[in-house]
Amino acid sequence: MTLEEIWQQYRARLKSFLHSKVSNPADVDDLLQEISIKTFTKLDALDDPTKVQAWLFQIAQHTIVDFYRAKSRSKKVHPDDLxxxxxxxxxxxxxxxxxxxxxxxxxxxxxxxxxxxxxxxxxxxxxxxxxxxxxxxxxxxxxxxxxxxxxxxxxxxxxxxxxxxxxxxxxxxxxxxxxx
Known part of the structure; x- marks a missing residue:
């Protein structure tokens, strides 16, 4: 499965998932871009193409957590964001x-x-x-x-x-x- 095929099939679901976890639409777009880069760079590590959805959403979950952790380190985080x-x-x-x-x-x-x-x-x-x-x-x-x-x-x-x-x-x- 190519990156283009994966992105065409899952982009909308990933974006919806991000919106459910991140309130700022600009941050959602940034995170979606970051997920696409991680997907591209790690696609060869995907052993079983039938598990692409779980793999993508795992990348998304880790990206969101990293986003909030980075935000909390900068001390500009609202408690509700954690x-x-x-x-x-x-x-x-x-x-x-x-x-x-x-x-x-x-x-x-x-x-x-x-x-x-x-x-x-x-x-x-x-x-x-x-x-x-x-x-x-x-x-x-x-x-x-x-x-x-x-x-x-x-x-x-x-x-x-x-x-x-x-x-x-x-x-x-x-x-x-x-x-x-």
Whole structure:
């Protein structure tokens, strides 16, 4: 896929996304230009052309965050412009109350493993040794347990993840989700 094809297909959506995050239209145009430059310079790094949309919006999200960070360093930022920091805190706070009920939907062995490794910070090697299982078996079980927990979350909400796999946004699927 060429830059021209990508830009023709996604430019309007990117601009709309930028308008939802940045109030000044001139800044939106500047950010759109910056995103196009990043897209051009990093296009060869895109391994899977079927994931171009996610890749573009990840570039856009990082560009917006960089924009606000740079603005905050210049001390000319209004507190309302730091939306991305508040959004991160709010998303995490919203989900804190869901963790316990969602964990209870998992098998007890998965819950113990997730608690000790992900919540209490025990190393995977120590956990494997303590429970007399091989490290590679533990990694497989941990991956499955994390996937099970993610599935429970996704049964209630559409999740948006950042590049590191952290929840950056969510949308509740229905009012019938009773897990949290």
């Amino acid at each position: 939306w991305y920091l508040e959004d991160e805190k709010k998303v995490l706070q919203d989900f804190e109350g869901c963790v316990e009920p969602f964990l209870s939907a998992l098998p007890l062995n998965s819950v113990r493993m997730l608690r000790q490794i992900d919540f209490e910070g025990q190393s995977q090697k120590d956990y494997a040794s303590k429970h007399n299982i091989s490290y590679s078996t533990l990694k497989s079980r941990l991956k499955r347990a994390r996937s099970e927990l993610k599935a429970v979350f996704e049964n209630c909400c559409h999740l948006t993840l950042d590049a590191q796999g952290n929840i950056s946004d969510y949308r509740v699927k229905s009012d019938h989700c009773k897990n949290c």
